[in-house]
Amino acid sequence: MTAIAVFCASRAVPDDYIRLAEDVGAAIAAGGDSLVWGGGHVSMMGAVARAAREGGAHTLGVIPTALVDREVADHGADELLVVDTMRERKQLMDDNAEAFLVLPGGVGTLEEFFEAWTAGYLSMHDKPVVVLDHDGFYAPLLDWIDRLAERGFVGAPALARLHRATTVTDAVDACRGGTPAR
Structure with missing residues (x-):
């Protein structure tokens, strides 16, 4: 079982992205993994958590007090940690995750x-960091990162730490320690 921290949108987005988050939550649950996330109940953040819970995954949400109302804290979480600052949120997510x-x-x-x-x-840390680029959403960013590497601003060791996936299955597998194709 891997505790996977998911970073994603917490504002209104097109339905395709909500479905993507649901697919990720379902895949996390199907693999017997657990979810660590920002503790919000809306948008992609809420969708990934609901789908993970519906599939039987343990969910740990971490949300700062200032965002409890703004991101509508997910009180259905198995564990919901309310902290004072964003730095505390990120630290607790990092401490409780085995992959990002x-x-x-x-x-x-x-x-x-x-x-x-x-x-x-x-x-x-030595945890996988995986970018799910299922529809080219991150293609411009990933191309920019590659250009930084070509120009000597990002070295091969840094690039090797970044896993890229185009399918939910490959992304979740990479979180578990597998390596999808670049």
């Missing part, structure tokens, strides 16, 4: 992705 899975999202998702990837590169 990045789904489509905005500024907060990107910040969480870069922090998890950087911490792995700096040997602060």
Whole structure:
């Protein structure tokens, strides 16, 4: 069993992305894994948690007090930790996760992705960091990262820490320690 932290949107998004989050939650549950997430009940955040719970997965949500109302805290979580700051939220998510899975999202998702990837590169953890790019959502970002590498700003060891997947199955497998094709 792997505790998978999922970073994703917490604001209104097209239904295709809600279905993607549901598929990820169902896959986490089907594999006997558990979910660690930002503790919100709305948008992709809520969809991944509901689907994981419906499939029998344990869910651990971590949400700062300031976002309890804004992100509508998911009181249906198996465990809901309410903390004072975003830094505490991220630390508890990091402490309780064995892998990080990045789904489509905005500024907060990107910040969480870069922090998890950087911490792995700096040997602060050895957990997989997986970007699920099922419809090209992250293609421009991943292309930019590749260009940074081509220009010498990102080295091969950092790139090796970043797993890229285009299917839910490959993404969840990568979280469990498998390596999807780049």
